[in-house]
Amino acid sequence: MSVIQLDIDETLxxxxxxxxxxxxxxxxxxxxxxxxxxxxxxxxxxxxxFDHDKEVEEARQEAWQEYKAKYLPQL
Known part of the structure; x- marks a missing residue:
């Protein structure tokens, strides 16, 4: 660890x-x-x-498909 000394205005x-x-x-x-x-x-x-955007998009698509199957079976 390093030590740093700073000059600080006395008013502050x-x-x-x-x-x-x-x-x-x-x-x-x-x-x-x-x-x-x-x-x-x-x-x-x-x-x-690792492609973050690709991974997020794949997870989003998977979650949407799961949601549709569970809550929107008529679509």
């Missing part, structure tokens, strides 16, 4: 407090990590030849 520190600033930065870093991991997963799926 006095207005919202060190604890609130720290919580905000930690939340932003957490969101940044999730975004990074999502991008890595997308890259890995693309490299593996």
């Amino acid at each position: 520190v006095q207005a919202i407090g060190v604890r609130a600033i720290k919580a905000f930065i930690e939340r932003q870093l957490s969101l940044l990590r999730v975004q990074y991991l999502g991008e890595k997963m997308t890259q890995a799926m693309q490299q593996a030849g």
Whole structure:
């Protein structure tokens, strides 16, 4: 883990407090990590030849056929 030191305007520190600033930065870093991991997963799926759009369309069609057979037998 790395340590980063930031210069923060004293007015801001006095207005919202060190604890609130720290919580905000930690939340932003957490969101940044999730975004990074999502991008890595997308890259890995693309490299593996996984076509998300195709898979979703096939699942949608299958669900629609199942729904029609169960609830709309007259169609």
